[in-house]
Amino acid sequence: MKRLTITSAAMALAFGIASGSTSAQTQSQAPTGTPSAGSPTGSGSSSATGQSDPSGQAGTAGQTSTTESMSRSNRGDDAKEFVKHMAIAGMTEVQLGQMAAARATNPEVKAFGEMMVKDHTQANSELTALAAQLNVPPPTELDRKHQDVANRLSKLQGAEFDREYLKVMVQSHQDVAKELQKQRGMQMTANSPHSGDTTTAGGAGSQSGTTASGAGTSASGSKGAVGTSGAGQGNQALTNWAAKTLPVVQQHLQHAQQLQQSAK
Numbered sequence: 001m002k003r004l005t006i007t008s009a010a011m012a013l014a015f016g017i018a019s020g021s022t023s024a025q026t027q028s029q030a031p032t033g034t035p036s037a038g039s040p041t042g043s044g045s046s047s048a049t050g051q052s053d054p055s056g057q058a059g060t061a062g063q064t065s066t067t068e069s070m071s072r073s074n075r076g077d078d079a080k081e082f083v084k085h086m087a088i089a090g091m092t093e094v095q096l097g098q099m100a101a102a103r104a105t106n107p108e109v110k111a112f113g114e115m116m117v118k119d120h121t122q123a124n125s126e127l128t129a130l131a132a133q134l135n136v137p138p139p140t141e142l143d144r145k146h147q148d149v150a151n152r153l154s155k156l157q158g159a160e161f162d163r164e165y166l167k168v169m170v171q172s173h174q175d176v177a178k179e180l181q182k183q184r185g186m187q188m189t190a191n192s193p194h195s196g197d198t199t200t201a202g203g204a205g206s207q208s209g210t211t212a213s214g215a216g217t218s219a220s221g222s223k224g225a226v227g228t229s230g231a232g233q234g235n236q237a238l239t240n241w242a243a244k245t246l247p248v249v250q251q252h253l254q255h256a257q258q259l260q261q262s263a264k
Contacts, residue, residue, distance in 0.1 A: 079235055082183050083131045087138040089176050090127065092146040093120040099153060100165050108259055109162045112169070119252070123245055130237050159263075166260040173253035180246040184239055 093116045100113025131138045142150065149168055156164055 078183075079134055079238060080136050082179065082238065083127065083134070083136045083138055085179055086127055086176070087124065087131070088143055088146055089172060089179075090120045090124040091139075092142060092150065092172065093117075094124065095142070095150055096153060096165065096168065099150070100161075103157065103161050104165065105158050106162050106259075106263065109166065109263075112255060112259060113165070116169075116252070119248060123248070126241060130241055133237065134235070163260075163263055166256055166263060169256040170253065170260055173249055173256060177246060177249050177253060180242045180249060183242040184246065 097113040097116030097120065101110055101117065104110040104113060128138055141147075153161065153165060153168065
């Protein structure tokens with residue numbers, strides 16, 4: 001009887017140990033099946049991951065707006081510089097042309113000077129109208145560099161004047177042709193489909209076949225400051241003027257080079 005009691009007690013103890021082990025295994029597996037409410041992998045984290053960050057989108061939009069504003073400002077500064085350079089160059093051509101018409105000994109050089117007065121007076125008038133549209137006051141006198149050239153030529157006479165005048169004409173027309181090409185190419189790039197200004201430029205762009213003065217008139221409905229839609233049309237009108245004026249300047253350059261060769 002004593003042996004039976006000991007055996008029963010041992011079996012009960014073994015059963016208890018086995019039950020406790022099974023319960024412990026079950027409890028240890030529970031957290032991996034159902035995360036607690038405070039777990040970072042719960043629904044709260046999933047919700048936060050699924051939402052976009054509105055502040056990031058706002059920052060991107062702000063940067064885009066700032067970039068576009070700076071681009072328009074740069075184009076406005078470029079337009080001002082272009083008008084200034086072209087106006088001074090045009091006034092110089094007229095002044096030196098008048099000098100050549102009066103001083104040149106070679107009839108062909110004299111005739112070339114008269115042509116400079118006529119062609120550049122017309123170009124200057126058209127440029128002045130475009131400058132008014134852009135609210136850019138054109139210069140009214142020569143800068144120091146061009147005034148020094150005029151002063152130097154005014155002291156020459158005869159064949160020496162002819163040679164030096166033609167030398168100046170070749171150099172000045174080469175410089176002007178480069179600036180006209182730059183303005184035309186710069187504005188075409190600015191008004192490309194990727195520039196963001198195609199709507200504004202498109203209206204004036206369809207008139208690229210007209211004269212510069214016609215383009216200036218068609219765009220004169222808006223005379224806003226540089227950087228507005230009106231100035232966008234004005235910049236396009238400058239492109240039209242550059243495209244129209246460039247072939248004339250290139251013809252002047254070729255003519256001056258021919259006269260320079262024959263004068264040697």
